[in-house]
Amino acid sequence: MTETTTATPAVAPTAVPAPxxxxxxxxxxxxxxxxxxxxxxxxxxxxDVRERWDAILRTSGFVLGPDVxxxxxxxxxxxxxxxxxxxxxGTDALEIGxxxxxxxxxxxxxxxxxxxxxxxxxxxxxxxLLVPADVDDDFLIDPEDVAGRMSARTRAVVGVxxxxxxxxxxxxxxxxxPDVLVVEDAAxxxxxxxxxARSGGAGDVAATSFYPGKNLGAFGDGGAxxxxxxxxxxxxxxxxxxxxxxxxxxxEVGANSRxxxxxxxxxxxxxxxLDAWNQQRSEAATRYGALIAEAFADVPELVAPRELPGxxxxxxxxxxxxxxxxxxxxxxxxxxxxxxxxxxxxxHLLPATEHLGFRPGTAPRAEAHADQILSLPMFPGIxxxxxxxxxxxxxxxxxxxxxx
Numbered sequence: 001m002t003e004t005t006t007a008t009p010a011v012a013p014t015a016v017p018a019p020x021x022x023x024x025x026x027x028x029x030x031x032x033x034x035x036x037x038x039x040x041x042x043x044x045x046x047x048d049v050r051e052r053w054d055a056i057l058r059t060s061g062f063v064l065g066p067d068v069x070x071x072x073x074x075x076x077x078x079x080x081x082x083x084x085x086x087x088x089x090g091t092d093a094l095e096i097g098x099x100x101x102x103x104x105x106x107x108x109x110x111x112x113x114x115x116x117x118x119x120x121x122x123x124x125x126x127x128x129l130l131v132p133a134d135v136d137d138d139f140l141i142d143p144e145d146v147a148g149r150m151s152a153r154t155r156a157v158v159g160v161x162x163x164x165x166x167x168x169x170x171x172x173x174x175x176x177x178p179d180v181l182v183v184e185d186a187a188x189x190x191x192x193x194x195x196x197a198r199s200g201g202a203g204d205v206a207a208t209s210f211y212p213g214k215n216l217g218a219f220g221d222g223g224a225x226x227x228x229x230x231x232x233x234x235x236x237x238x239x240x241x242x243x244x245x246x247x248x249x250x251x252e253v254g255a256n257s258r259x260x261x262x263x264x265x266x267x268x269x270x271x272x273x274l275d276a277w278n279q280q281r282s283e284a285a286t287r288y289g290a291l292i293a294e295a296f297a298d299v300p301e302l303v304a305p306r307e308l309p310g311x312x313x314x315x316x317x318x319x320x321x322x323x324x325x326x327x328x329x330x331x332x333x334x335x336x337x338x339x340x341x342x343x344x345x346x347x348h349l350l351p352a353t354e355h356l357g358f359r360p361g362t363a364p365r366a367e368a369h370a371d372q373i374l375s376l377p378m379f380p381g382i383x384x385x386x387x388x389x390x391x392x393x394x395x396x397x398x399x400x401x402x403x404x
Contacts, residue, residue: 030389033377035338036213040381041277045269049219052265062261064241071264074271075224078191080201083233085225086259087240090187090209093223094122096257097207098156100225100236101181103128107155109183112141112167113346113363114370115160119185120347122207129153130356132348134363138308139163139319139373142365143171156181161189161199163342164215164281164316165308169202170195181205186226188316190216191278195310200226210267215281215316216274218263280380281315287384288318288376291391301398317342321372322398328374331397337390340375 056067068086076084087093103109105127111119113132123130131154134145139162146157157176159167166189172182184206186192189199200206208214210222225236238244243254285307292304303321307313319342322328332339346366348358360367376390 030335032336033338033382033386033390034379035340035375035377036379037381038212038217038379040379041217041270041273044273045266048269049266052269053262056261056265064258065261067261067268068259068264071259071268071271072224074268076226078198078271078274079206079226080198081206081226082228083226083230083236084200085233085236085240086264087223087225087236088257088259089221090207090211090223091118091122092240092255092257093207093209093225094118094185095125096236096239096255097205097225097227097232098122098126098128098183100232100239101156101183101205101227101229103156103181106153108151108153110141110146110149110154110157111347112158112160112162113348113366114139114343115162115185115347116187116343117347117350117352118187119158119160120350120353123158124353128155130348130353132346132358132363132366133157135366135369137365138165138306139369140165140167141172143168143175145363146172147175150176150180154180156183158183158185159203160185161187161192163305163319164189164192164314165305165311166192166194166197166199166202168194169197173203183207184226187211187214187223189314190214191274191312192314193312194308199314200224201228204229205232210263215278215314216267216270219266220263222259222263222267224259277380278314280382281378282313284378284382284387285313285315285318287387288391291387292320292394295391295395296398299395299399302394315378317375318378319373319375320394321369322374323372324398325372325374327400328394328397331393332390335389335393337393338377341373342375343373344370346370 072084103126107128108131109123109128110131110133112135114135131149133149134142136142159169182203184203186199186206187209192199206226208224210218239254240257243250243252296302
């Protein structure tokens, strides 16, 4: 899944200092807290990227070529998968991955209702039939609900690794059986793991985005298809390049969706630092959890996310649930705290899917979450002071709305 909204941008968490009391009635004056700040990461890789870019400028190898091939190898090894194929963006990665695996008109593809529209859009662009499934309380596709949505035309199920935590891919495989493709939408989960598998290396085919705000983000758009299958990989390489591998060879109708060398160089430079950045996210998530647990011990109106057993969450987003989101959002805005909503409407209730005839009640849990979810500031380099300010403001906003 990839997105262009401004609300975007495996190791165990380490101990963090005990949080300051979060019960101050009104937060003191404080500098604004951005929702996303890429400055720390950019500064860390700048010299490395400039050196790599200078080498590309000397050769003028701007599209595909050695730098892309090098990153594809590096990212495949990192993800624990045989093939990684660089493409132009995450949405193309989803469509190309589905098409390369044989999905086309008339096939039914099950997707979670709570995801960015690109997940559903890629299915529809393949000419396939969209089937929304409900999610669990951790925002991930519910395998038991998937079982009830299957039909004789079901050809694939997409597990979206939402907010940085992997979907239950192993359980999905058990539910759908060996003849249905298990596809990973891994756009928000570079470096995550679950049940012993890395994000991008758990299913039959996977797609990821390198939009700048992702855990592994380029300096522009980019994406990748990942698969253990030689046949799927070969077709994906054709589909990204007008349907052929060699110049003027067009074996089928494809697309112009090639990862460029400049972005590949950025991604190679960042990949070496990704685990350290994910560790910083994990420490920030641990700190948020401790602060929220203390501040809201007697006020259950705010629900914090969790890391599931057997999983490594990489905290692309830190998403809480609150029943009075408009008031809480207004309080955060007034305090200069950036935040987002991921996502304000389930994919089956968007104007773009209205023609498919879905109605409210199709995915009740996802629909309820859509009215409550709120994404707090989360990025490598966020400070304890910034997080304490966020939680104090949350506490003030929520307790003002709770009857005493």
